[in-house]
Amino acid sequence: MTVTRAIREHLPAPLARTAGAVRRRLRGVRYSFAQLPAFPPVATTPVRMLVGPTNSAGQGHAWAQAAQTIPGVSAVSFTLQRKAQFQFVHDYGVPLAWFGQPRWQRAQEQHIAGSYSHVMVESLRPIFGARGFPDASPDIATMLDAGINVSLLFHGSDIRVPSRHAKRERWSPFLPGDELTERLETQARRHAELVESLGLPVFVSTVDLLDDVPDAQWLPVAIDASRWHEAARPLFTAERPVVAHVPSNAKLKGTEEIDAVLTRLHDSGAIEYRRITGVPHERMPSVIGDADIVVDQLRIGLYGVAAAEALAAGRIVVSYVGDAVRHRVRSLTGREVPIVEADPDTLGDVVTGLIADRAAAERAAAGPGYVAELHDGSRSAEALTSWLTSKETL
Numbered sequence: 001m002t003v004t005r006a007i008r009e010h011l012p013a014p015l016a017r018t019a020g021a022v023r024r025r026l027r028g029v030r031y032s033f034a035q036l037p038a039f040p041p042v043a044t045t046p047v048r049m050l051v052g053p054t055n056s057a058g059q060g061h062a063w064a065q066a067a068q069t070i071p072g073v074s075a076v077s078f079t080l081q082r083k084a085q086f087q088f089v090h091d092y093g094v095p096l097a098w099f100g101q102p103r104w105q106r107a108q109e110q111h112i113a114g115s116y117s118h119v120m121v122e123s124l125r126p127i128f129g130a131r132g133f134p135d136a137s138p139d140i141a142t143m144l145d146a147g148i149n150v151s152l153l154f155h156g157s158d159i160r161v162p163s164r165h166a167k168r169e170r171w172s173p174f175l176p177g178d179e180l181t182e183r184l185e186t187q188a189r190r191h192a193e194l195v196e197s198l199g200l201p202v203f204v205s206t207v208d209l210l211d212d213v214p215d216a217q218w219l220p221v222a223i224d225a226s227r228w229h230e231a232a233r234p235l236f237t238a239e240r241p242v243v244a245h246v247p248s249n250a251k252l253k254g255t256e257e258i259d260a261v262l263t264r265l266h267d268s269g270a271i272e273y274r275r276i277t278g279v280p281h282e283r284m285p286s287v288i289g290d291a292d293i294v295v296d297q298l299r300i301g302l303y304g305v306a307a308a309e310a311l312a313a314g315r316i317v318v319s320y321v322g323d324a325v326r327h328r329v330r331s332l333t334g335r336e337v338p339i340v341e342a343d344p345d346t347l348g349d350v351v352t353g354l355i356a357d358r359a360a361a362e363r364a365a366a367g368p369g370y371v372a373e374l375h376d377g378s379r380s381a382e383a384l385t386s387w388l389t390s391k392e393t394l
Contacts, residue, residue: 036107040092042115043074047388050112051120052078053127056155057305058088058281059205060122062222063153066377067384076116078127088281096130105129109142118149118388120203123158124191137194151201151387153219154191156304157252159204159212161188165300168211171320171343173252173299180251188212201387207328208302218332219384221305222377228312229368232289235314235361238272243351244291246276246284246306254298254320257344262295265351289313293354298344301325307339308375311367316360318342318350333374338366 042048049067051060055077064075079090080099087093098104109128112119121127124135128142143150162174162181174181195202195213203219210216243262247255259275266273271293279287288294294310294317296303301322310317317339326337340363342350354360373379 036104037094037098038092039107039111039115040076043076045072045074047073047118048116049073049075049118049120049384049388050078050116051075051153052090052122053080053125054122054155055079055088055090055093056122056205057221058090059155059221059305060120061088061090062224062377063120063219063380063384064091066222066380067388069377069381070385070388073388080125098129100130102129105131112143113146113148116148118151119143120151120153122153123155124152124194135190135194137198140198140200149387151203152195152198153203153205154209154213154216155205156209156300156302157184157188159188159191159195159209161185161192161212164212168324169299169301169322171254171299171301173254203383206302206304206325207332208300208322208325210328211324217383220375220379221308222380223305223308223312223371223375225312225368225371225376228285228289228309229314231285232313232315235292235316235364236358238290238292240269240272241293241355242274242291243271243293243295244274244276244288245295248306252297252300254344257298258295258347261348262351265348270352270355284309285313288315291315293318293351295319295342295347295351296339298342298347303337303339308371311338311364312371312375314364314368316340316354316364317367318347318354333379335370335374338363338370 049064051064055061060079061077064077067073067075076091079093081087081093081095094104105128121136121140126133126136126139128139140150162185166172166174202213202216204210204213204216205219205221207218210218245255245258245262247253262273265271274291276287288310292315294315296307296317296319298320301320302325303319303321307317307319319339320343321337321339321341329335329337340350340354
């Protein structure tokens with residue numbers, strides 16, 4: 001950690017935001033006379049959608065692609081590019097230095113006002129640039145004044161209230177007094193208040209979030225299943241069964257417990273455990289496709305992009321989905337979630353049981369069909385249709 005960052009982290013929140021904004025503007029001065037990053041051309045369709053700025057797990061772009069299958073709709077994904085994060089496909093993006101640059105901010109505001117009829121704001125993050133505001137409220141007000149239809153999209157920790165999660169989930173990772181828990185609690189409650197005050201259409205990417213935003217609509221994650229299916233080898237053809245885990249958020253996924261169980265099984269010779277870190281997303285299909293079993297998470301009670309990708313690859317996915325999510329998916333779609341249930345107490349027995357019963361490969365065969373029906377983008381387009389094509393917005 002740099003000295004400057006250490007000082008900022010000890011400042012009161014308003015001062016820290018101001019200091020950050022000043023720092024970004026100073027850093028962006030060298031761009032003042034440079035050519036602005038290119039904006040996409042303006043479409044001529046009746047409905048023109050923009051989604052951004054987080055593009056979490058590439059879903060902003062995937063939903064834009066799904067929206068374009070709706071007649072009369074064009075869609076563009078926008079993302080803020082951070083050096084330390086893996087980059088996903090998008091239609092246009094901007095580096096952090098530009099995001100804090102007033103010249104680009106003005107151009108972005110003009111581009112959005114003159115190009116789009118609908119904007120989906122991810123995680124209530126500012127979309128016109130880093131201007132010292134804690135959320136996208138000022139940007140939303142400007143867009144509404146310009147006659148743009150605005151909706152909100154939440155991915156998880158941006159709206160999930162930890163204290164409520166801890167009450168309903170036995171294995172919840174959220175603990176009183178924990179720094180991460182308190183930070184996420186503050187953020188989620190502030191976002192919940194904004195959701196209520198703004199009164200805009202709200203979408204959530206996983207069904208568990210309907211507990212936190214009951215009036216929201218589920219917008220299923222969308223993936224290119226063919227990439228994952230084509231890169232996968234037949235199950236149980238390696239010398240030892242390969243069990244993989246991707247600790248994208250170790251605390252929330254229960255990686256400590258997963259590591260302990262799978263390392264013990266690895267050391268006993270029962271499995272080959274692969275803890276997948278630092279792999280760019282474009283290489284993940286081959287990495288996941290070389291596993292037999294993928295352990296996703298044991299703490300939250302959901303399934304998201306990573307689990308859907310492993311299902312598309314025909315892998316046996318083990319995770320704590322929970323009865324509530326399984327029931328909700330069954331109610332919404334008529335389908336059973338083809339993920340093998342496990343928790344911190346049962347993971348070892350579940351994995352060893354799957355290894356002993358090679359007929360488990362038949363259970364994994366349900367994954368590609370499930371993803372093709374619910375997560376190929378068609379259900380996502382259906383979820384977006386009423387917002388994008390209602391009569392008053394055309």
